[in-house]
Amino acid sequence: MKSQTQTFNHLLPLDFDNVSTLPDSHAWSTTALPSDDPCHCTIDDRKPLLPVIDIGEPGAYDLVRHACEKWGAFQVINHGVPLSLFRETEFQTRRLFSLPMERKLLVARQPSETIGYGSARISPFFPKLMWSEGFGIMGSPVEHARQLWPQEHAKFCEVMEQWQAEMKTLCDKILGIMLASLGLTHEEDMQWFQPINGCVRTQCLLQLNSYPVCPDPDRAMGLAPHTDTSVITLLNQGNINGLQVYKDGAGWVSVEPIEGALVVNVGDLMQIVSNGRFKSVLHRAVVNNARHRVSTAFFYGPPWDVEVSPLRKLVDSDHPPLYRPVIWKEYLEIKKKIFNEALESVRL
Numbered sequence: 001m002k003s004q005t006q007t008f009n010h011l012l013p014l015d016f017d018n019v020s021t022l023p024d025s026h027a028w029s030t031t032a033l034p035s036d037d038p039c040h041c042t043i044d045d046r047k048p049l050l051p052v053i054d055i056g057e058p059g060a061y062d063l064v065r066h067a068c069e070k071w072g073a074f075q076v077i078n079h080g081v082p083l084s085l086f087r088e089t090e091f092q093t094r095r096l097f098s099l100p101m102e103r104k105l106l107v108a109r110q111p112s113e114t115i116g117y118g119s120a121r122i123s124p125f126f127p128k129l130m131w132s133e134g135f136g137i138m139g140s141p142v143e144h145a146r147q148l149w150p151q152e153h154a155k156f157c158e159v160m161e162q163w164q165a166e167m168k169t170l171c172d173k174i175l176g177i178m179l180a181s182l183g184l185t186h187e188e189d190m191q192w193f194q195p196i197n198g199c200v201r202t203q204c205l206l207q208l209n210s211y212p213v214c215p216d217p218d219r220a221m222g223l224a225p226h227t228d229t230s231v232i233t234l235l236n237q238g239n240i241n242g243l244q245v246y247k248d249g250a251g252w253v254s255v256e257p258i259e260g261a262l263v264v265n266v267g268d269l270m271q272i273v274s275n276g277r278f279k280s281v282l283h284r285a286v287v288n289n290a291r292h293r294v295s296t297a298f299f300y301g302p303p304w305d306v307e308v309s310p311l312r313k314l315v316d317s318d319h320p321p322l323y324r325p326v327i328w329k330e331y332l333e334i335k336k337k338i339f340n341e342a343l344e345s346v347r348l
Contacts, residue, residue, distance in 0.1 A: 012108060013119045013133035015101040016212035026129045028221045047250045052258065054078045055177060064174075065181035068274075072266040072281030073245050075258060076174065081166045083260045085159070090238055092159045093294045096135060097210035099148060107144040109136065114205060116144060122226050125339045131220040131287045137164070137206040164206050167234050167298035171204075174232060174264060175300075182277060184313060203328075205299045211242060214287040222285035222293075227343070229335050230267035230299040237263060240293040246282040268331070268343050269301065272323045275310035280343065304329040324348055 014026070051067040053060055056078040067074035097104075109116030115136040123129060135144075141160050145153035179185065211222040222242060237243045243255040243263065255263060271280040287293070302308070309325035326334075326346050335342040 012105070014129075016131075016133070017101070020215060022214070022216040022220055026131055026221075027216070027219050028128050029219070047253050048247070050075055050245060050253060050255050050263075052077060052261065055174070061177060061181040064177050068178060068181075068266050068270075068278035070279075071245065071247055072279035073255075073283070074264050075255070075261045076264050077258065077261050079170055079173075079262060081170060081260075081262070085163060085166060086236060086260060088159050089163045089236065089296060090294060092156050093208045093210075093296060094292075095156065096148065096208065097133065097292075097294065103148060104133075106147045107135075114138065115141075120223055122224060122339065126224050128221070130223055131211065131214050131217075132222045132285065133210045133212075135208040137208070138204070139164070160206065163296070164204065164298065167206070168204060168300070170262070171232060171234060171298070171300040174234075178232075178270070178274075178278070182274065182314065184311065203301045203304060205301075207297045207299065209285070209295045209297065211285060211287050211293040211295075213292055214289055217287045217289050220287050222287040225282050225284045226340060227280040227282055228265050228267040228299060229269070229332060229342075230265075230301045231269045231273075232267055232300050233265040234298040234300070235263040235265060236296045238293060238295055240288070240291050242285045242287065242293050243295070244284050244286060246284075252284075267299070267301075268335070269308050269328070271343060272308050272326070272346070273311050275314040275319060276322045277314065282340075302328050320348075322347060 014023070050071060051063060051074040053063045053067065053074050054077050055064075057063075064074065104117045107116045109118045113136075114121075115138050117133070117135050120130050120132055120134060137160055139161075140157060142153065142157045145156050149156065209223070214220045225246065235243065237255065237257055239257045239259060241254060241257065244252045245255060247253050265281050265283065266278045268280045270278050285295075304327075306328050307325050308328055308331065310321045310323055315321050323343075323346050331342065331346070334345055338345060
């Protein structure tokens, strides 16, 4: 078992600006993952493309259902989020990660924390470290932003709060479409999403990600293969390739960036509440040796005290429940311990 100091060090990224060669700690190989891990699959240019869905079109419901069942992900366009906000959010994200390492370490997060600066939170589950750094935000980032920019933090806070508000509104809309595509109603069948003991209505996290230029990208990993714990995740991947999703029968598929589009990932909780109809997507991020890539991921979850289980209308004699009821906070703890085996651990 790792000591507290070892675990904390595991959460601190390299000073990538001062690294000219790939250190052994970040050098991945086929032995760094189990032999049956999908990471061993290669990319093929002839593979299918992740669906791109205009949610303003009349046929969007059927397209969303098909994408969630077959891929566990899709790109969404015509969603109403201003393109100017995309650009401003990316600018502020790059502004943060361009700070000197000693400044970023002022807001380094502890192992038990979600917000602040650090390596990918999934790092302890892998034998090698990832070529990336991140910054987590829940609500206002002003406490950390003041330490990063004592006199010039207001614009960063304004943009990040506005982005979170837009992502929250869009998540509500997309979740409604997902439920309707299964013959459910947002109002009636989202009662499980209501807080029980005075908890806030939702628990959402905005994660800013940085993938610096890598001297040896073929042996490095930006973000190792994983599924999201959320109900859904909205990802703005910018205009640089790096995101890949795993599709049964096709292996790893690169997700081509589309300006103003957002990637929607089905998370573990959506797989549970849909009784396995929608698939939590396995995905990863690769790096390159020419361009610094940034992205933003908005993780949309219920209140901590909510019990999650397959929705009643999706269960019958022909479709028995596939998962046991589990409190959202309990599932988060399970995920922290056994990671990608968490879903299987609550399967009936």
